Amino acid sequence: MDKGQGMTEPVVIWGAGAIGGTIGAHLVRAGLPVLFVDLVAEHVAAINATGLVIEGPVAQFRVPARAVTPDALTGQHRLILLAVKAHHTDGAVRALAPHVAPDGAVVSCQNGLNELVIAEHLGRDRTIGAFVNFGADYQAPGRIMYGNRGAVVVGELDGASTPRIQALHAMFRLFDADAVLTPNIFGYLWGKAGYGAILKASAVDNESIADFMANPARRGLVIGMAQEILRIAAAEGVTPIGFDGFDPQAFMRDDAAAMQASLDRLIAFNRASTKSHSGIWRDLAVRKRQTDVAAQLAPVRAAARRHGLPTPIADRLVEIVTGIEDGRLRIGPALADDLCRHVPVGVPA
Numbered sequence: 001m002d003k004g005q006g007m008t009e010p011v012v013i014w015g016a017g018a019i020g021g022t023i024g025a026h027l028v029r030a031g032l033p034v035l036f037v038d039l040v041a042e043h044v045a046a047i048n049a050t051g052l053v054i055e056g057p058v059a060q061f062r063v064p065a066r067a068v069t070p071d072a073l074t075g076q077h078r079l080i081l082l083a084v085k086a087h088h089t090d091g092a093v094r095a096l097a098p099h100v101a102p103d104g105a106v107v108s109c110q111n112g113l114n115e116l117v118i119a120e121h122l123g124r125d126r127t128i129g130a131f132v133n134f135g136a137d138y139q140a141p142g143r144i145m146y147g148n149r150g151a152v153v154v155g156e157l158d159g160a161s162t163p164r165i166q167a168l169h170a171m172f173r174l175f176d177a178d179a180v181l182t183p184n185i186f187g188y189l190w191g192k193a194g195y196g197a198i199l200k201a202s203a204v205d206n207e208s209i210a211d212f213m214a215n216p217a218r219r220g221l222v223i224g225m226a227q228e229i230l231r232i233a234a235a236e237g238v239t240p241i242g243f244d245g246f247d248p249q250a251f252m253r254d255d256a257a258a259m260q261a262s263l264d265r266l267i268a269f270n271r272a273s274t275k276s277h278s279g280i281w282r283d284l285a286v287r288k289r290q291t292d293v294a295a296q297l298a299p300v301r302a303a304a305r306r307h308g309l310p311t312p313i314a315d316r317l318v319e320i321v322t323g324i325e326d327g328r329l330r331i332g333p334a335l336a337d338d339l340c341r342h343v344p345v346g347v348p349a
């Protein structure tokens with residue numbers, strides 16, 4: 001899988017939104033052939049007509065690019081970056097499966113433990129893990145806002161250092177020079193599950209991510225949410241890895257000073273970003289569409305059940321988000337208060 005500057009086979013990016021569009025545009029700018037695949041016909045048309053625009057404080061540029069809807073994709077491809085929401089993973093993998101070459105692989109550039117879903121369909125040998133924490137938002141057809149840099153990591157599911165993962169790492173460094181190649185991709189994914197749970201909780205209120213984490217009334221919820229998820233990771237035998245200020249070990253050992261230091265770093269990280277709110281909040285409040293909260297938390301909650309671990313905050317969070325999605329509940333502090341009432345006794349407030 002030679003993905004160097006001289007490659008002629010296109011990298012297929014399935015999902016040209018915030019994550020896929022940002023990564024793909026940078027690869028095009030670096031000289032790699034990229035083919036975007038997206039369900040939104042207007043987005044596809046805009047990319048083909050005038051190119052893909054990246055805007056924001058990190059980068060400002062436009063690249064000419066090719067895009068198709070899934071029904072128009074032809075042939076088989078050796079590298080497909082999957083960048084759809086977690087609840088669209090199953091359908092997307094079913095659709096792209098005929099287009100994965102026998103020696104090809106799908107890279108999960110998503111939020112959640114979607115590698116498990118991909119591997120169920122394609123096999124672990126044709127699945128590669130990735131972790132991203134940069135901030136970006138789809139703005140309009142052909143336009144993506146790149147709000148802040150964040151950790152970018154790739155790794156084989158079994159931790160092996162293979163030629164293809166080394167080539168993929170080199171390719172990702174064209175997007176972010178600090179991209180990491182790891183033998184413990186699930187450590188990053190479970191670390192993101194802990195931090196991501198805080199972001200999910202913040203979406204039930206209208207406060208920014210930074211303000212939500214800095215709000216003294218939410219401290220117990222923030223800590224309890226992270227600890228609930230990381231406790232499951234420990235039961236799974238995974239050592240979560242920190243990134244961008246998040247220190248999972250501090251939460252796992254219930255170290256009050258270290259947790260506060262981690263939160264201080266996360267607050268500063270998010271205040272520096274043009275992306276003030278989570279993508280989940282944006283789906284609920286702006287785009288008025290279903291989120292992937294339930295889908296992202298499904299494998300986490302399933303693992304908890306296997307180990308007999310309670311997940312009261314995550315369970316209520318899914319109920320609240322579902323209520324917002326179907327119009328029964330309205331985003332606001334009352335919902336955050338509701339979620340706070342499900343934090344177990346003993347979590348530091």
